[in-house]
Amino acid sequence: MSIEETKKEYKPLIVAFCCNWCSYAGADLAGTSRLSYPADVKIIRVPCSCRVNPLFILRAFQRGADGVIIAGCHPGDCHYTSGNYYARRRMTLLFSMLDYLGIERARTRVEWISAAEGVKFSTTMNEFAKTIHELGENKKLEDLRCKELLK
Amino acid sequence: MSSLHKIGVFVCWCGSNIAATVDVAAVAEAMRAEPNVVYATDYQYMCSEGGQSRIREAIKEYGLTGVVICSCSPRMHEATFRKAAQSAGLNPYMVEIANIREHCSWIHKDRMDATAKAIVLARTALAKLNLNQPLTAGESNVVKRALVIGGGIAGIQSALDIAEAGYEVDIVEKTPTIGGRMAQLDKTFPTLDCAACILTPKMVDAAQNEKITLYTYSEMESVSGFVGNFTAKIRKKARHVNEDLCTGCGLCQEKCPSRKAKNEFNMGLNTRTAIYIPFAQAIPNVPVIDTEQCIHFKTGKCGLCQMNCSAKAIDFEQQDEIIERQYGAIVVATGFRPISLERFDEFGYSQNPDVVTSLEFERIMNAAGPTKGQLVRPSDGKHPHCIVFVQCVGSRDTSGCGKPYCSKICCMYTAKHAMLVREKYPDVEVHVFYIDVRTPGKNFDEFYRRAVEQYDVDYIKGMVGKVSSHGDKLQVQGSDLIADKQIIIDADMVVLAAAIEPDPEVRKIATMLTASIDTNNFLTEAHPKLRPVESPTAGVFLSGVCQGPKDIPETVAQASAAAAKVIGLLAKDKLKRNPCVAHSDEMLCNGCSACEKVCPYGAISYMDKEFRVPGPKRTEIRRIAVVNEAVCQGCGACTVTCPSGAMDLKGFSTKQIMAEVDAICR
Numbered sequence: 093m094s095i096e097e098t099k100k101e102y103k104p105l106i107v108a109f110c111c112n113w114c115s116y117a118g119a120d121l122a123g124t125s126r127l128s129y130p131a132d133v134k135i136i137r138v139p140c141s142c143r144v145n146p147l148f149i150l151r152a153f154q155r156g157a158d159g160v161i162i163a164g165c166h167p168g169d170c171h172y173t174s175g176n177y178y179a180r181r182r183m184t185l186l187f188s189m190l191d192y193l194g195i196e197r198a199r200t201r202v203e204w205i206s207a208a209e210g211v212k213f214s215t216t217m218n219e220f221a222k223t224i225h226e227l228g229e230n231k232k233l234e235d236l237r238c239k240e241l242l243k
Numbered sequence: 244m245s246s247l248h249k250i251g252v253f254v255c256w257c258g259s260n261i262a263a264t265v266d267v268a269a270v271a272e273a274m275r276a277e278p279n280v281v282y283a284t285d286y287q288y289m290c291s292e293g294g295q296s297r298i299r300e301a302i303k304e305y306g307l308t309g310v311v312i313c314s315c316s317p318r319m320h321e322a323t324f325r326k327a328a329q330s331a332g333l334n335p336y337m338v339e340i341a342n343i344r345e346h347c348s349w350i351h352k353d354r355m356d357a358t359a360k361a362i363v364l365a366r367t368a369l370a371k372l373n374l375n376q377p378l379t380a381g382e383s384n385v386v387k388r389a390l391v392i393g394g395g396i397a398g399i400q401s402a403l404d405i406a407e408a409g410y411e412v413d414i415v416e417k418t419p420t421i422g423g424r425m426a427q428l429d430k431t432f433p434t435l436d437c438a439a440c441i442l443t444p445k446m447v448d449a450a451q452n453e454k455i456t457l458y459t460y461s462e463m464e465s466v467s468g469f470v471g472n473f474t475a476k477i478r479k480k481a482r483h484v485n486e487d488l489c490t491g492c493g494l495c496q497e498k499c500p501s502r503k504a505k506n507e508f509n510m511g512l513n514t515r516t517a518i519y520i521p522f523a524q525a526i527p528n529v530p531v532i533d534t535e536q537c538i539h540f541k542t543g544k545c546g547l548c549q550m551n552c553s554a555k556a557i558d559f560e561q562q563d564e565i566i567e568r569q570y571g572a573i574v575v576a577t578g579f580r581p582i583s584l585e586r587f588d589e590f591g592y593s594q595n596p597d598v599v600t601s602l603e604f605e606r607i608m609n610a611a612g613p614t615k616g617q618l619v620r621p622s623d624g625k626h627p628h629c630i631v632f633v634q635c636v637g638s639r640d641t642s643g644c645g646k647p648y649c650s651k652i653c654c655m656y657t658a659k660h661a662m663l664v665r666e667k668y669p670d671v672e673v674h675v676f677y678i679d680v681r682t683p684g685k686n687f688d689e690f691y692r693r694a695v696e697q698y699d700v701d702y703i704k705g706m707v708g709k710v711s712s713h714g715d716k717l718q719v720q721g722s723d724l725i726a727d728k729q730i731i732i733d734a735d736m737v738v739l740a741a742a743i744e745p746d747p748e749v750r751k752i753a754t755m756l757t758a759s760i761d762t763n764n765f766l767t768e769a770h771p772k773l774r775p776v777e778s779p780t781a782g783v784f785l786s787g788v789c790q791g792p793k794d795i796p797e798t799v800a801q802a803s804a805a806a807a808k809v810i811g812l813l814a815k816d817k818l819k820r821n822p823c824v825a826h827s828d829e830m831l832c833n834g835c836s837a838c839e840k841v842c843p844y845g846a847i848s849y850m851d852k853e854f855r856v857p858g859p860k861r862t863e864i865r866r867i868a869v870v871n872e873a874v875c876q877g878c879g880a881c882t883v884t885c886p887s888g889a890m891d892l893k894g895f896s897t898k899q900i901m902a903e904v905d906a907i908c909r
Contacts, residue, residue, distance in 0.1 A: 116318070126350065134367070136367070136903045136904065137342075139892070140880070142880040143900075147897070151904050169753070169759065171878075182883065
């Protein structure tokens with residue numbers, strides 16, 4: 093396999109954390125409306141964006157994820173009143189630290205997507221996947237020992 | 244622990260919805276090779292009785308301890324599969340769903356990619372399931388009382404139906420009277436019966452029903468709690484008139500010297516006094532003092548109303564009152580308003596009084612309206628000879644000025660207005676500009692055709708570009724798309740069918756109830772087809788236009804449907820609670836209070852507990868966090884805040900989510 097071919101086949105690994113009430117439902121609506129986005133995006137359902145522990149994101153990068161996106165309800169619309177504000181603050185801190193550690197800012201993202209925004213879900217995921225594709229593989233935090241152990 | 248698991252995997256075809264894009268047999272095959280999986284199969288419709296019985300049989304035959312179902316969204320059928328598992332003796336929380344339809348087969352075209360992703364999603368669900376614990380849902384009581392927010396036809400109908408079933412209902416209405424928009428209408432399509440004749444008896448029914456309590460001139464302050472146990476605070480604003488003493492004689496209104504306030508009920512077409520009853524059939528028939536207009540409140544003088552009130556009902560000292568009540572269910576029926584036409588300068592609405600909205604026209608045509616039902620121009624009181632109606636003003640507008648949706652009612656009420664004008668004043672020429680005429684409803688198209696055929700209303704397919712004043716005429720420039728030409732009509736009046744939008748208050752209410760709202764401020768239903776009157780927030784129901792544009796028959800139907808759902812809920816004595824709540828490991832907790840501070844529900848408290856310790860002291864008392872499971876809603880904010888890792892969320896534990904991350908990144 094030539095280098096060119098390997099490059100062509102690069103499929104980024106993207107983990108999306110979606111809150112149950114808005115963004116997961118938004119992803120469902122994108123599905124119902126047949127709005128496609130790359131299969132590289134894999135969704136984990138959490139009750140609220142505030143359930144996303146920074147450790148989950150570090151873990152994902154350690155295990156070789158190339159990008160992580162967290163999607164929650166719009167500010168003010170959180171099913172649990174204020175969870176998305178916590179998420180926003182936590183992620184702002186985490187992302188700036190990750191940036192300092194060499195995980196580019198563009199590999200992490202927080203987005204507010206409501207249950208009615210199937211279109212926004214799909215465009216966000218398309219954009220994000222494209223950005224990650226351009227950035228290429230994440231090598232910075234990837235812990236090869238983790239990968240080997242699992243294989 | 245995990246090695247003891249015996250897991251069954253069921254892959255659904257969903258007919259061709261999944262099977263056309265995902266190789267379901269390959270998914271089952273791949274899952275069969277996974278550790279702990281003892282059984283894997285695929286079937287056409289897992290949710291059907293046949294599919295469910297396969298799950299039940301496999302649980303019994305293989306002694307399954309957990310089930311992964313690869314199918315549609317868990318928001319769709321998680322409950323179905325949990326029930327099926329439970330009926331075969333499995334804990335319902337030992338079921339995990341891999342969403343391979345909405346998140347996979349429906350959005351990916353490449354069969355290889357989709358199948359590979361489906362396998363990853365199935366493995367992810369399996370990884371989570373391996374760490375699931377059986378959970379038992381606790382129970383909570385149901386308060387047998389409902390709250391209806393909004394006292395229009397939707398709220399009234401919902402309240403009447405709930406009361407009819409024998410439950411107490413409170414209606415909270417922000418204006419001084421119930422009745423809402425329907426009370427402002429003259430006639431109703433397609434039967435042309437008068438709105439007041441059919442609405443006022445219902446208003447009276449609501450007022451006289453002993454199960455219904457009306458809180459008019461009242462607003463929602465706050466709502467807390469959860470399904471079956473909401474606590475609402477209602478601000479009953481000071482009317483400055485004692486409702487118990489007032490006889491509704493109206494003398495105060497006659498004597499009031501402040502007569503400059505815009506009459507909201509007549510859409511500002513005339514004025515009203517500072518102390519006023521919005522309209523003759525208002526319920527309650529008790530006036531309100533508009534403190535911004537009242538001379539007594541502005542200057543401390545006057546007080547004519549108080550002097551003339553023989554019932555001694557006027558109370559300038561009255562204060563707002565906060566009422567706190569428990570409710571089992573809440574119906575939102577906040578209704579709509581026409582959009583502001585500020586951004587539609589081309590129609591000259593703000594410059595020319597003879598350009599009116601349809602709701603203003605409704606008041607002009609109403610016998611109880613500002614002109615006593617005489618069709619006259621607002622500017623000079625002259626009888627118009629030519630009226631132009633413009634449909635879709637701000638509806639189906641993707642330019643950003645208006646609303647992208649169809650307001651649904653405008654085609655019909657414009658036909659109604661045109662017909663009523665032609666019926667009462669055959670000398671008046673009537674033109675209607677339309678984009679499309681949409682009449683899908685019982686007897687609707689027949690009604691529209693009557694306007695065209697019997698009443699000779701001139702329908703012009705096209706849009707109006709500009710309305711400008713020419714002397715005492717309004718020059719309407721528009722295009723006739725069928726004749727393919729520009730036309731100019733000299734009209735005396737122009738009526739704009741303004742788009743409707745949800746009442747702006749709904750945002751506040753939605754935030755209070757944590758009910759989802761869409762980009763147009765309409766409340767979102769739990770499922771667009773199968774659960775159209777429920778909000779995704781349990782115990783909150785939707786009635787009327789707050790959920791989407793509707794006419795009166797649809798609003799009433801939805802109001803009754805919402806009431807049926809409320810009755811079903813209130814009929815239960817106990818509700819199963821969500822067992823996916825936070826839980827603190829008392830051995831790890833250091834009592835730091837970080838979790839308590841982030842909890843939006845106040846579900847976390849602290850207690851001192853005695854622990855055995857090594858050494859001569861033998862025991863020590865430590866402060867630990869305790870979660871009140873009846874109050875916790877399971878958001879998980881505390882789990883991330885906890886510095887010692889003591890707090891975890893059942894059903895979405897840190898280990899489970901970590902395992903999901905690992906499975907995806909494998």
